Amino acid sequence: MGSLGSVTKSQLNVLIPSVIFGLVLSFFSIKSLDVMLLGEQYAKSMGLRVRNARFLVFTSTSILAGSITAFCGPIGFIGIAVPHIGRLLFKTARHKILIPSSLLIGSIVMLLSDIVSQMPGYESTLPINSVTALVGIPVIIWIILKNRKFSSV
Amino acid sequence: MSNQQVNITVRNLSVGYKKGKSFVAIKEGINVNAHSGELIALIGSNGIGKSTLLRTLTGFQKALGGEILFNDRKLGSFSIKELARVLSFVSTEAIRVQNLRVWELLAMGRYPYTNLMGTLTDEDNRIIQRAIQQVGLAGYEDRMIDQISDGERQRAMIARTLVQDTPLIILDEPTAFLDIRNKYEIIHLLHDFVKTENKTVLFSTHDLNISTSEVDKIWLMLDDKVVEGAPEDLILAGNFDQMFHSDKVYFNAESGDFMLRKNVIGTYTLKGPEGRIFNWTCRALQRIGLVYTETKPLVVINIPSEEKNMLWKVEINSKEKLEISSLYELTAELYKRLSGL
Numbered sequence: 001m002g003s004l005g006s007v008t009k010s011q012l013n014v015l016i017p018s019v020i021f022g023l024v025l026s027f028f029s030i031k032s033l034d035v036m037l038l039g040e041q042y043a044k045s046m047g048l049r050v051r052n053a054r055f056l057v058f059t060s061t062s063i064l065a066g067s068i069t070a071f072c073g074p075i076g077f078i079g080i081a082v083p084h085i086g087r088l089l090f091k092t093a094r095h096k097i098l099i100p101s102s103l104l105i106g107s108i109v110m111l112l113s114d115i116v117s118q119m120p121g122y123e124s125t126l127p128i129n130s131v132t133a134l135v136g137i138p139v140i141i142w143i144i145l146k147n148r149k150f151s152s153v
Numbered sequence: 154m155s156n157q158q159v160n161i162t163v164r165n166l167s168v169g170y171k172k173g174k175s176f177v178a179i180k181e182g183i184n185v186n187a188h189s190g191e192l193i194a195l196i197g198s199n200g201i202g203k204s205t206l207l208r209t210l211t212g213f214q215k216a217l218g219g220e221i222l223f224n225d226r227k228l229g230s231f232s233i234k235e236l237a238r239v240l241s242f243v244s245t246e247a248i249r250v251q252n253l254r255v256w257e258l259l260a261m262g263r264y265p266y267t268n269l270m271g272t273l274t275d276e277d278n279r280i281i282q283r284a285i286q287q288v289g290l291a292g293y294e295d296r297m298i299d300q301i302s303d304g305e306r307q308r309a310m311i312a313r314t315l316v317q318d319t320p321l322i323i324l325d326e327p328t329a330f331l332d333i334r335n336k337y338e339i340i341h342l343l344h345d346f347v348k349t350e351n352k353t354v355l356f357s358t359h360d361l362n363i364s365t366s367e368v369d370k371i372w373l374m375l376d377d378k379v380v381e382g383a384p385e386d387l388i389l390a391g392n393f394d395q396m397f398h399s400d401k402v403y404f405n406a407e408s409g410d411f412m413l414r415k416n417v418i419g420t421y422t423l424k425g426p427e428g429r430i431f432n433w434t435c436r437a438l439q440r441i442g443l444v445y446t447e448t449k450p451l452v453v454i455n456i457p458s459e460e461k462n463m464l465w466k467v468e469i470n471s472k473e474k475l476e477i478s479s480l481y482e483l484t485a486e487l488y489k490r491l492s493g494l
Contacts, residue, residue, distance in 0.1 A: 031271035034257075035264045037250050041213060046317065047237025047265040093253040096271070 002075035002128045004114050011071055018067035025060035026099055029053065033095040075110075076129050077136025082106045084139055109135055159223055159239065159320040159353055161187040161210075166219035168202060168209045176217050179205050183219070183379045185372050187355060189320065192347040194364040194384075195357040197374030198396060203357040204245070206374070207325050210355070211242050223321070237265040240321040241314035245329060247306065249299055255309050256294040259284060262316030284315040288342060304335035311342065315350075322346075324356040328363070336360055340367050361393075362410040384409075415442040418491045422447060425456035434465070437480045441488045452487065 007015065032053035036043045040050050065079065086101035087093075113131040163185045169178035179202035187193050197203050208214045210221060212228055221228040223239055231239065241262070262284075263277045273281075285291055288308040298306055307327055314322045327343070328336040343354045344367045355372075358364050364371070365384035372381045375395050380387065387393060393404040397411070405412045421443045423434060434456050435445065443452065455466040465483050467475040469490065477483045 028269065031264070031267070031269065034271060035261050037253060038248050038258075038261070041244055042242070042248075042261075044213065044233065045211060045237065045240070045242040046261060047234045049233055087252060091252050092257075093250055094257055 002073040004072055004110070004128065006073075007071045015067055015071050018063055022060050022064035022067065023103070025056060025063070029056045029060060030095040030099060032056065034093075037093055074129070075132055077132045077140075078106060078110060081136040081139035082109060084143055085109075158189045158351070160189070160225075161321065161353065162222040162225075163210075164220050164222070166206075166209070166221060167217040168205045168214075169217050170205065170214070178217050180374065180379065181218070185379060185381045187321075187353050187370070189353055190347060190351045191353055191369045192344050192367065193353070193355045193370045193372060194368040195355060195372045195374070196359075196361065196364065196396075197357075201374045201376070203374060204325055207323055207355070207357060211240060211323055212236055234265060237317070237319075239319055240323055241317040241319040243307075243310045243314060243322075243324040243327060245325040247303065247330065248310070251297075251299055253298050254294065255285070255290060255296050255298060255301070256281065258298055258309055259313050259316050262313040262318075265317065280318065281316050284312040287315060287346070288312040303330050304332070304339070307331065307335070307339055308342070311339070315346065320352055322352060322354045324354070326358060327356050328358055328360050336363055340364065344368075362408070365409050415439070417444050418442040418488070419451040420444050420446040420449075421452040421454060422450040423454050423456055425458060430456050430460065434480065434483075437484050438487070441484050443487070443491075451491070454483075 032043075032048055035046050035048050036050070036053065043050055043053070068075075082105050083098065083102045085105050086098050089105070090097050090101055092098065109132070113128055113135065116126070117128045117131045118125040163183055166183040167178045167181040168183070169176055169180070171177075183206065195203050195206065205214070209216050210228075212231070212233075216228075223231070228236075259281045260273060260277070263273060263280070264271070267273060267277065285294060288311055290305065290308055290312060293301065293305065293309075296305075298309060301309070311322075311324070311327070314324075322343075324343075328339055331339065340358075340360075340363050343356065346352050347354050347369075365388070368384060370381060371384050371387055372379060373387055373392055373396070375392065380390075380392050382390070382392075388404075388406055388409060391406075393406075393411075396404070401414055402411050403414055404410075418441065421438050422445065423431060425431060434454065438445075438454075451470060453468040453471075457463045457465065463478055465477045465480075467473075467477060467483065467487070469475070469487075473490075475486065477486060
């Protein structure tokens with residue numbers, strides 16, 4: 001279940017361009033994502049073509065998630081937890097900051113998890129999923145508790 | 154800031170919603186107008202279609218019939234980007250976004266003008282700064298919008314429409330959830346923009362007496378028609394009386410507000426100098442159901458002549474005489490005696 005170790009050099013020839021393409025698209029959706037914070041109606045009233053913007057966001061997400069999953073297998077919890085860690089650290093709703101922060105925090109958490117999963121001195125390597133879950137689950141619990149508090153106000 | 158003029162003409166408009174495959178019209182045959190420099194209130198009872206009309210005017214939903222013209226150009230012919238430079242909108246729902254600062258909220262208003270990455274120019278920053286000043290939110294730039302009061306958030310939302318710099322601003326119940334002071338201030342704020350920036354502002358509201366004292370025009374939605382005119386025109390024509398069909402509520406054409414009908418328990422007359430004490434004594438007596446009369450009153454009250462010595466001298470039926478030192482005791486005493494309790 002998920003591993004960073006099995007990607008060959010020739011596979012990187014496909015993976016790197018796909019990821020770069022996905023990232024470029026996600027940077028171009030920053031403006032739309034910001035204006036969609038207030039909801040679809042406001043976004044529309046400020047001149048956003050909501051359908052096009054959605055398409056852009058879905059496309060970049062699909063390319064990024066799809067290409068990584070194709071080469072590294074399914075790795076859980078990173079996608080859901082990291083953006084929230086970014087929000088928590090930077091206390092902003094601006095995607096100009098949130099998207100790069102997700103990029104960096106995502107890489108850091110992923111590499112740390114990979115190190116933990118193959119600690120020196122152990123014969124076997126842990127599945128990387130079990131390590132990312134250790135990071136992801138507390139974050140998800142925190143989000144649930146926070147939202148419950150928020151809606152009761 | 155743009156000094157575009159905008160004239161809105163609504164002709165024979167039908168508004169409603171789609172239910173399955175058929176359309177349900179809520180209101181038909183709407184004919185109204187709006188011009189630059191006018192503050193317009195849309196008034197009507199709950200469920201009569203105010204929000205539907207506003208959503209149709211903003212282009213969020215299609216008209217079922219008739220036409221809406223902005224400067225003689227049909228609403229339907231505007232692209233969504235063009236429309237964003239003509240009208241801006243504030244909805245009735247309170248927005249709750251976490252980690253969003255006032256400044257960032259306002260910056261969104263520049264969306265139709267900024268480049269692909271949404272970079273703000275010096276000009277954009279100046280416009281945002283100016284709007285913050287105009288709504289009186291200076292010093293709030295870095296506050297989170299979920300950590301400011303409802304009144305402040307509403308100001309921020311209004312500032313965002315100023316930043317969007319459109320000749321027409323439409324607001325759906327901007328004064329709902331606000332306390333009296335904020336209601337007045339928000340309407341007054343809108344009134345200011347209309348006059349200083351020559352904008353057209355249309356808002357729906359239930360606050361009748363606040364809006365009748367500030368707006369240039371009212372669009373009044375009644376059960377069978379929509380009428381427009383200066384607030385005073387509509388009051389004189391008796392249009393507000395048609396708003397409710399209720400035994401309990403009536404429109405008082407003198408005060409310009411709705412009032413509860415009272416059971417009449419007697420008549421009164423007041424003796425003494427006119428002024429604040431006189432007026433508030435009248436109000437107190439009307440509240441318990443007494444009616445003013447000059448001839449043969451049931452109760453005669455001598456009001457205090459000066460505010461230092463508050464003493465009401467009451468004479469009931471030319472027989473009983475009382476001296477009472479507050480309106481609270483006066484109304485309680487009279488109500489007890491006259492209502493037959």
